[in-house]
Amino acid sequence: VSRSGFFRTALLSSLSHCAPRFTIFSWGVHAVIPKAIFSGFDEGDVTSPSNRRLQGEVDLALRPKNVHWGYFSKDLAPVLTVDSGAEITVEMATHHACDDWDKMIKGDTGMESIFTWSKDSKGEGFRGATGKGDGVHILTGPIYVTGAEPGDILKVEILDLVPRVNPSGKTFGSNAAAWWGFQSRVKKADGTAFTAGTFTKTPNSNDEIVTIVSRARGLSNIFCDVMWFYRSPQSTHPVISLAFSTLLV
């Protein structure tokens, strides 16, 4: 087996068994919020034809107004209110899409509306707990369930997951082998310490490997095909170099 052949074969065989576990795609989710499991609740007037998703309709599209990035807060206003038992379709994004802008963001109106951040334009206006870019995960919502009260337990069923496709009709994902993995505790093969940017006081060196994969369909299964991989570069803050002092205060 050639070197590249093995690399590919091994990834395929592992991903075909556990793709969702480690490889991160942007997904749309079709969920049902069942009848509340607490008593004394009237189901109410639920109108959610089951064929809506097939018609391409979504209840929450990827737009800055529908997502928040990098934090939870009970003070966020709901972006959608549904009755208990409603079926809804929600679009979701992963911040890892930025690992390959051209494959996972470019030309996708929803993704671009969130991710765009230059010195002139910032799609999602508040990123992270401080709003200055220190957040990670993109969350769609919150969704308010009519009648739910503090202390109630909500049950949500995931009915279907559909990978997001880019304008060319393809789905890509990203895998990170980075400092938050266990390997950062182990010396590298050459005996030197694993570097992880400021976390290991090595601000100019980061042993973080990103692998971009495409979702492909085999004869009997879905798998991921390795497109390319690279050592994560030091990121550049789109504004910070221009106004370093004001943003860090």
Added chain:
Amino acid sequence: LGSFTETDYLESFASDPGDIYGASDLDKAAQNTFSQTRKFVMAEYGLTEAEAWTIITQGVDFAITQLVDGK
């Protein structure tokens, strides 16, 4: 657990190999296991270290056995 705490415990505890029972350590075993896996994948298939990391994130799971009594 004892077997992986040291790369070769018979060498590390040459005077009394039984000392491994008192020296077994989950953190050391996990780190050594990762290190040995990386070494094997790189040597056997001629991969770079970065490729080995990626393969391990995707395709390797580690399990813990023999927590009670050495074999």
